[in-house]
Amino acid sequence: xxxxxxxxxxxxxxxxxxxxxxxxxxxxxxxxxxxxxxxxxxxxxxxxxxxxxxxxxxxxxxxxxxxxxxxxxxxxxxxxxxxxxxxxxxxxxxxxxxxxxxxxxxxxxxxxxxxxxxxxxxxxxxxxxxxxxxxxxxxxxxxxxxxxxxxxxxxxxxxxxxxxxxxxxxxxxxxxxxxxxxxxxxxxxxxxxxxxxxxxxxxxxxxxxxxxxxxxxxxxxxxxxxxxxxxxxxxxxxxxxxxxxxxxxxxxxx
Numbered sequence: 592x593x594x595x596x597x598x599x600x601x602x603x604x605x606x607x608x609x610x611x612x613x614x615x616x617x618x619x620x621x622x623x624x625x626x627x628x629x630x631x632x633x634x635x636x637x638x639x640x641x642x643x644x645x646x647x648x649x650x651x652x653x654x655x656x657x658x659x660x661x662x663x664x665x666x667x668x669x670x671x672x673x674x675x676x677x678x679x680x681x682x683x684x685x686x687x688x689x690x691x692x693x694x695x696x697x698x699x700x701x702x703x704x705x706x707x708x709x710x711x712x713x714x715x716x717x718x719x720x721x722x723x724x725x726x727x728x729x730x731x732x733x734x735x736x737x738x739x740x741x742x743x744x745x746x747x748x749x750x751x752x753x754x755x756x757x758x759x760x761x762x763x764x765x766x767x768x769x770x771x772x773x774x775x776x777x778x779x780x781x782x783x784x785x786x787x788x789x790x791x792x793x794x795x796x797x798x799x800x801x802x803x804x805x806x807x808x809x810x811x812x813x814x815x816x817x818x819x820x821x822x823x824x825x826x827x828x829x830x831x832x833x834x835x836x837x838x839x840x841x842x843x844x845x
Contacts, residue, residue, distance in 0.1 A: 594729070595704055595728070599679045599681070601798075602682070602797060603681060603683075605796070605797075606659075606660065606686065607682055611635075612660045614661075614662070615661030615687075616661060616666055618694050620666065621666065621694045621696065624665075624667075625670070627670070632662070633720075633723065634722070634824035634838070635826070635837060637839070643749055643841045648672045650672075651672045652673045653673065653718045654675050654716045654741065656719050656721040656734075657725065657727075658676055658677070658721065658724070659687055661686030661689060665690040668697060668698050669694065672718070674699070675698075675701060675711075676699070676700045677700075677702075677710075679702065679704060684702055688700055705725065706733040707737065708737040708738075708741050714744070716743065716746060717742070718747045719746070719748045720749050721734075722751045723751040723752060723753065723837060725752055726752065726753050726755075726801065726802070727797050727799065728800065729779065730806075731752075731802050731807060731810055732806060732813075732814075735810045735811045735816070738814070739816060742844045747843055747844075748843075753801070753836060754836050754838055755802055756830070756836070757801070757826055758774060759774050759778070759801075760773060760774075761773040762788070762789060763789075768829040777803055777806075778801030780792075780793040780798045780800070781798060816843060816844055818840055823837065824837040
């Protein structure tokens with residue numbers, strides 16, 4: 592099975608059913624962004640600090656990586672950036688196209704695998720905005736290497752991702768609010784499809800990989816980035832009562 596294609600289809604369905612990451616921003620929000628009043632998310636609930644972005648977005652080349660859904664891309668475009676939205680889901684990209692046409696914004700969309708940014712030349716962007724999404728691929732290291740390649744020197748990578756600690760728990764019981772340790776990290780749904788409940792969840796929500804923090808954070812450093820910002824956020828599971836399940840980082844290409 593090609594899990595990349597399967598996740599693309601699953602996200603097409605999630606997008607069509609108004610997943611939380613698939614509800615486009617309003618015309619009012621883009622209008623405010625044009626006046627400098629805006630905020631966007633890398634993780635489920637906390638807006639990214641404004642001082643993580645360049646002081647002036649006008650004219651900056653921005654790649655919204657695995658970031659379709661009509662949310663972040665339109666806001667950044669309205670704020671003056673030259674925005675390209677890259678996503679594995681055609682339906683997610685259509686949300687950005689719809690908002691751009693509705694509000695008179697210029698947004699370029701490209702469909703593809705976040706591990707392969709060969710559609711872009713070296714040093715094409717000033718900022719890569721990469722919200723919570725790399726749990727849907729088997730290896731995050733190529734993502735960081737590709738981000739480093741397409742960013743200009745001094746360019747900024749803003750990334751949100753999960754703390755894979757939630758993957759050690761039985762996912763069915765976790766949905767019910769129970770914490771039952773059953774698996775180890777690194778984790779992959781595809782290794783446990785003999786469990787019909789994991790198979791059910793994966794087929795409905797997408798095939799997940801739980802990456803180590805060594806790969807998520809250390810991988811950025813190894814790719815040539817300096818981590819200069821960090822915060823945690825909710826993950827959206829029962830684990831939130833005990834630990835923040837999402838992480839955001841700001842990294843600068845050296």
